[in-house]
Amino acid sequence: MTLPNGLTPEAASQQAARAYELDRRHVFHSWSAQAQINPMTITATQGCYVWDGDGNRLLDFSSQLVNTNIGHQHPKVVAAVQEQAATLCTVAPQHVNAARSEAARLIAERTPGELNKIFFTNGGAEAVEHAVRMARLHTGRYKVLTRYRSYHGGTETAINLTGDPRRWPNDHGNAGVVHFFGPFLYRTQFHASNETEESERALAHLEQTIAFEGPSTIAAIVLESIPGTAGIMVPPPGYLAGVRALCDKHGIILIADEVMSGFGRTGKWFAIDHFDVVPDLLTFAKGVNSGYVPLGGVAISPAIAATFDDRAYPGGLTYSGHPLATAAAVATIDAMADERIIENAADIGAEVLGPGLRELAARHPSIGEVRGTGVFWALELVRDRATREPLAPYGGTSQAMTEVAAECRAAGLLVFINFNRLHVVPPCVVSAAEAKEGLALLDQALTVADRHTV
């Protein structure tokens, strides 16, 4: 029996041992205390599955870093990258290239409203950097408002915009960034008892923040349409429309960060499509080509694009719109449309994951709340349902969460874990049978969490 990539188990295990040894000697890992990590080696991937260095098959309900929306090794995307590599590997950004042009057309067609021009980057953080730069130059203002409980990327402006503890050690350069609270009923800052109150009070808080910061100084409000890493808090009805109205009133640019929530993750092309709101700038990455080759970008409104018709845009990247990355995007977007992958994500969310996770919540006292849509779900794990005391503190981890993560892995399930939350974020191509398999494995792992409840 060989692995999907043709490696024999023996060859895979030898390769894994060598890779691990070299990794620990030479690779410096993101966001980690280097001496304290024991990273998993992956030797093969296929669809919703990955194989680890010991030959175990795991169901990938993390989509890696919530990016493999189309699943692993999709044959049409692999073929498109191979074909592009054989035809034309690289061109400088100042030249026109067929893959880039077509990717821009396909993305512009799918983004909401008239966001018809696309600036390509290598990933999500750069997309956010450039969106903010465009907003500042377009408005002539400097301040940017963004919410606590958010993640916008690891580069200078993006990490300063981020509303999670990864910002703290990087906070020195945050001139002009102001954080506010967004709606999150389960842990409401506004003493709200229902979604309507939460929405109204969060909007009133934002309006006050704008008034106190000085509306004429504010270039942009940056929001994840549905915050991802921070907890998949689907905004209550009316909230995003209310933010749009405040932006219109004060001439503030609305930047929707769709890096994690875009390209099918929520069961629509973009999360903001659920709310009938059109931003001025929309950032994307991850799902645009499922990360087969690094790619991100900004979709730009006609008014902002026009600012740079006769004035040079002061920004660029050697690999902007790289042919391999944009060819992968073209194949991904075409396959998503042809194979009804986004419809699948919506159906799996509505028919399997949503009901299945709620059913788990009925039996596991450690689940405080289930929230999400499409293939974008979070379980809020708590020690005590009555007080909502989290199973790990904000910004930290705990013995209980470490045990839950280990149990998932031992059961054969990869999930995304952040503080006290467990995110169920499989590829958009996940089948009903795979989703049910994942729920059964989760059921098993959650018994470990239950032992830590009061």
Ligand SMILES: Cc1ncc(COP(=O)(O)O)c(C=O)c1O
């Ligand atoms: C909403 C959001 N914005 C930006 C980023 C940064 O993207 P990248 O890691 O590609 O730079 C992420 C990554 O998780 C994200 O979730």
